[in-house]
């Protein structure tokens with residue numbers, strides 16, 4: 001059973017007032033007829049209520065997609081995670097918060113890898129922003145809203161237009177995956193306002209990734225690398 005986290009508010013005789021972090025779960029228990037609860041102090045190093053609800057939300061979304069119920073999905077995903085990182089069995093009710101962070105990141109990566117839809121808005125901050133943008137580019141999802149149709153690659157830095165555009169070393173520029181709507185918004189409000197609004201600044205990709213995305217061919221990459229080598233030699237002379 002999922003514990004409910006709360007913050008102490010007031011004590012009056014034997015009665016304690018607690019501000020609940022997650023009212024929905026508490027209501028579910030009350031509706032089921034539970035009236036006795038254990039109150040234990042929260043250790044600062046333990047999983048937080050926010051982490052727990054995010055982990056459960058991801059488990060639910062994955063289970064929904066695969067056709068597993070939440071409990072079976074939780075067992076399966078925890079086992080898969082443990083086989084990857086090699087950690088001891090853990091519980092989402094009281095595990096270390098670093099384990100929770102790693103498990104949530106694993107669930108996000110799992111969804112990207114298998115193309116499983118999940119509610120992105122809540123998950124953006126759960127993993128490193130650069131990693132998030134990288135995953136969005138590679139798996140062609142809008143970095144802001146998660147849409148997988150109409151995904152376009154946006155150059156955060158101005159890269160010129162016309163013929164210049166065909167002679168760009170994409171590895172040198174920050175890029176991000178955006179759906180058509182968010183791409184339009186980027187150009188309407190400008191790079192700076194867009195970055196401030198969504199906390200997305202684009203990422204630079206490596207050789208194999210720009211090729212994978214069809215932004216450059218290996219031939220173009222070799223040509224640019226040759227050009228840099230020549231320029232370096234010229235500067236050296």
Ligand SMILES: [Zn+2]
Nearest residue numbers: 142145179182
């Ligand atoms: Zn979007």
